[in-house]
Amino acid sequence: MQRAASPIRVDGVADEAGWQQTQVAGDFRMVLPMDTSRARVQTEVRMTYDEQNIYVVAVCYFPKGQPYMVESLRRDWNFGRNDNFFLMLDTFDDQTNGFAFGVNAAGAQWDGLMYDGNKVNLSWDNKWTSAVKNYDDRYVFEAAIPFKTIRYKKGVGRWGLNFSRQDLASTEKSAWTPIPRQFPTASLAYTGTLVWDQPPPAAGPNVSLIPYALASSVRDFNNPEVNVTQAAFGGDAKIALTSSINMDLTINPDFSQVEVDRQVTNLDRFELFFPERRQFFLENGDLFANFGYATIRPFFSRRIGLGVPIRYGARVSGKLNKDWRIGLMQMQTGDVPATALPRQNFTVAALQRRVGARSNIGLLFVNKQSLDYIPKDGATAYSQYNRNIGAEYNLLSADNLWTGKLLYLQSFSPGSAPNNNVLAGNLQFNNRRWLISGQHEYVGENYNPEVGYVPRRGYQKLNLMAGYLFFPTGTSILSHGPTVSSTTFMNMGLSRQLDNEHWVSYGLTFRNRITFNAWTATDFVRLLTDLDPTNSGKAQLKAGTLHHWQAWGTEFISQPQKLLTYGFTSRYGGFYDNGTRLNLTADLGYRIQPFASLALSANYNRINLPYLSGLTQFWLVGPRLDLTMTNKLFLTAFMQYNEQIKNVNLNTRLQWRYKPASDLFIVYTDNYFPDNFAVKTRALVMKLTYWWNV
Known part of the structure; x- marks a missing residue:
């Protein structure tokens, strides 16, 4: 890549003289429907740079008069439902971590941190500019990515690079370098090489301050004492210690603008998982x-x-060189007098060393410490400390066909008992036709990760899975094939079976991207604690009881390139205590290009337990509106009616991105009783953030 011969203006036109001397990357290879030919839709990409930015322009051709297909102008859109282009930068050429930047055909941005070789965390948000201009036979994407936005090693003149293009009308996904169809185009194992005419310039002083100001009002209609109006100030700072290691600081952080979790029907015996969305924890977050x-x-x-104020925090993370990554986090929370929760300090340290082509060995240390804590009689007791240490080996073969992990963990708390460790491992093989994997887990009954997520303990687990694909020719079916899986839970001594599930499915993928899958399964459960199978406050089954059942189901997803999209799942069969369960879900979406996306999801459960609690029925319904007046002004509104927990939630969020990475948020939330729609709680938040490069 050569330095720009003249200034570049990001406007989607690319008519500057500086573009004329750059090399063209074209001749893309098809990835889907099949990876055996050249792409049918043409894409041409050019790149250049100056002292501040990397510039990229992509010309994405399509048949004249063909309309583009997008959901809306919403940032970080759904990849499968948009015509799009994006690039991947593997700045350390380690084929494991990187950065992704792209747009849909209407110009909405998409960016994320890449990790584990082929995954992208879209919650990451940073500062860069782009423009898209549409024509009858193409759209042109132009962007400037500041060197200060990414991390790279000074003096290194070779990066990994790839481009991806999706055209829904032709059902084609393509990439600059050949990628086997079983892998996403964001597979860093198959990147090409970006060769600089000279090593990229140093980013220079790289300090960003991100202050915020917030005003909020929260009212609990069932408890008049919880009526709080407040103003708050705080902020974050990002300081580049080197071009590849960053320090993040936060003081009195507030995450009220983060979109609330989607409610789900909970029929599980164990704690549910909801992903992290808060910006402070995201950069190099995969290390932890x-x-x-x-x-x-x-x-x-x-x-x-979680329910306590964070006072301040600091993170240092990044790459020492191509082989070593480090991460260190310190967080301080305040006390909560109402529950006698003391101030607590959290320390997390991670170290990762690359071995072989793409594999690595990682070490982790986690410490949770209560400060100035003296338990009081009759008050809730909290641990003085909880610590975890761990080591793992992550296998990633050079061609991505073999992946796996070997893991060891141990916890420490006051009065720790034996069996406070974890030993687990898995191995997977994935080529175009075969997907075969096996995994074993040993989780001690006294393993205690208070700052972790381990919903089940005191077991050994074995999971085996195999799948095969057929690729017929001359039909509307692109591929089809079976998958079989067996999962067994045993007690620690392998003398008693706790649970098992044996599962068989058959899936079809059509050339127009419709998918259909049918499955059947048998289950066995030995209850270790009392359980209400409906999770709705009814009668409970006793610990130690045994339960067997069979069930079947289907899954269908319509063509993503249509304005009207839909999908459904079904499940019918046995349930606990010789009962039955019917579960039906449906998802309906309609896009008014490019300004709005309407969606409706519905989940219905009919559970009949004739010997326990009789018939139980409940709905979970969630309509949603994404209104994008421009690619800088967004309104999201959704309602969730959850009959299982007897709640109606309304959440609206207006976001104005008045400058790159600088936003005004107005968030309004209500919770209602579903019987009479009386208000339970109400909250209004206004938050202003500003990204200032010092």
């Missing part, structure tokens, strides 16, 4: 948050600030 497995996380950042 992805340690372990989805249900064995020694660190889960949502445990910090």
Whole structure:
């Protein structure tokens, strides 16, 4: 890549002289429907740079007169429902971590942090500019990405690079470099190489201050004492210690503008997981948050600030070089006199070393410490400290066909008992036709991660899974094939079976991107504690009882390229205590391009337990409106009617991005009783943030 010969103006036109001397990256390869040919829709990309920015322009051609397809101008849109283009920067060329920037055909931005070789965290939000201009036969994307926005090693002149394009009308997804169809185009194992004419310039002094001012009013209609109106101030700072290591600071942070969690029907015996959305915890967040497995996380950042105020925090994270990554986090929370919760300090340290082509070894230390804490008689007791240490080996083969993990964890608390450790591992093989995996977990009954997410303890688990795909020719079906899976939970000594599920499915994917799947499963559950199967306050089954059942179901998703999209799932069969359960879900969406997206989701459960609590029925319904007047002004409004917990929630959020990464938020939230729509709680928040590069 050559330095720009003249100044570049980001307007989607790309007529400056500086673009004429750049090389063209074209000749994209098809990834979907099949990865065996050149792309049919043409894409041409150019890149250049100056002292402050990397510039990219992409010309995305399509048949003349063909309308583009997008959901709305909402930021971080759904990839599968938009014509789009994005680029991936693997700035350390380690084929594991990177940055992704892109737009849909209407110009809405999409950006995220890349981790684990092919995953993108879209909650990350940073400062860059772009423009899109539409023509009868193409759209042109132009962007400036500041060197201060990304992290890279000074003096290194080779980066990993790839481009991805999706055209829904032709059902085609393509990439600059060939990528096997079973992997996403965001697979860093298959990036090409960006060669600089000279190493990229240093970002220079890189300090950003992000202050906020907030006014809020919260009212609880059932408790007149909880009527609070307040003003608050605080902010974050981002300080680049080097071009590849960043320090994040926060004082009196507030996350009220973060979109509330979507409610779900909870028929599970264990705690549910909701992902982290708060910006402060996101950069290099995979170092901390992805340690372990989805249900064995020694660190889960949502445990910090859960119902308590965060006073301040600091994070240092990034790359020492191509092989080493580090992360260190310190957070301080305030006390809560009403519950006698003391001030607490959280320390998390992570170290990661690359081994082989893409694999790595990681170490993690987590410490939660109560400060100046003396338990009082009759008050809730809290632990003086809780600590976790862990080590893991992550396998990522050079061609991405083999992945796996080997994990060890141990916890420490006052009076720790034996069996306070975890040992787990898995191995997966994934090529175009076969997906085969196996996983084993040993989780001690006294393993205690107070700052983690481990909903179940005291078990050994074995999971085996295999799937195969057929690719017929000359039909409307692109691929089809079976998947079989078996999961068994045993007690620690392997002398007693706790649960098992045996599952068989058959899936079809059509060339127009419709998908359909049918499955059947058998389940066995040995209850370890009393359980209300409906989770609605009715009669409970006793611990130690045994339950068997069979069930079947279907899943359908319509063509994503249509203005009207829909999908459904069904499940019918046995349930606890010789009962039955019918579950039906439906999702309906309609887009008014490019300004609005309407959606409706519905979930119905009919549970009949004739020997326990009889018939129970409940709905979870959630209409949603995304209104995007421009790509800087967004209104999101959704309602959630949850019959299971007897609540109606209304949430509206207006966001005005008056400058890059600087926003005004107005958030209004109501909770109602569903019987008479009497208000339970009401909140109004106005928050102003400003991103200032010092």
